[in-house]
Amino acid sequence: MTAPAPSLSGHLANVLLCTDPEKKRFVTREVPEVQVSFEGFVGDRHAGLTRLADVRTPWFPRGTVVRNTRQVSVVSREELTEVAHAMGIPHVMASWLGANLELVGVPRLTHLPPGTRLFFPEEATLVMEGENQPCIHPGRAIEAHHPDLKGLASRFVKAAWQKRGLVGWVERPGLIRAGDEVRVMLPPPVTYSLPAAPVPVAARQEQVA
Template identity: 70%
Template sequence: MPSRSPQLVGRAVRVLVCTEKKTFVTRELSEVRVTFEGIEGDRHAGHTRPADVRTPWYPKGTPIRNTRQLSLVSTEELALVAETLGVPKVLASWLGANLELTGVPRLTHVPPGTRLFFPDDAVLAVEGENEPCIGPGKVIEEHHPDRVKLASRFVKAAWERRGLVAWVDRPGVIRAGDDVRVMLPKPVSYVLP
């Protein structure tokens, strides 16, 4: 348990995984085991990953450290996205999320370096905001064929509400229903000269 303050406590509503290659949509499990590679068997697990559109400052395919092992979203922010799109709900699985949390306000704004502590040893470290792309928008659109342009509207609707990516700082097990203790890094302000 973290001794440094400040902290707050949320809850893991759902844990999800994707073991397929042809889709990023995740499916719910009651628990997952995380190692230093990420969620065992998940398509985003690995010590390293090839650089892609998320890291345009590297040549495509360059092996870099995988700091995007898990995708985290919040119930509250998903509800805001659904409201903006005018659909009844947006599911965490449609966004390929691995964890849906509740009780952490403005989850997407939680700063890099934040640690998330789970009861059964697992600790995640926040890499940062997961910027929305059109992929999940297409999935939402498939579920609402009567609605117009949901795919392209998703990126704007989900801006700063699409959650976080994180890596595993300490292996363990994460279960649906777990409390999640949030330890923010020491606040810093850095302004360019």
């Protein structure tokens, strides 16, 4: 019998969108709510059923049309506080990282395994694809807010390692509002190992001898 998947809960502090039609900016802004479709957050720059393969999918030629499993970016306020402390600045805003959702109260959010589901009160359900690896672009956005501090852009990558949050995709459409309670359901734990290599016949004969 399969053990029930563990469940957590948290609070949605902020909903954020980037509505730049030319997709030249990634910084998001706070909104009170967002309509969620199978393509992602309606109006957000990352919405779409498909996307183009890039450095994150090196097993495909760059530019190949692939399923968009990066429709939504989720961060933890607690982890951003840790990132800010490591960088020596007062705070790191979720909007500077281009995040769509800022959660509070979910321990070690970035460490949640792929397949974790986020359930919202008004039907929307998201599936987490995996960790959002930190890169220098959000670091530059942070540095722009602290022009007197040099080197923040490159410092961000190390400070945000395993604290940058998650990306995911929409499993069920609905509505998400700032202030929502969020139920977090982890996938059942899976242990996988390759079968033992068969012992060659000659080796078995030597063992018998």
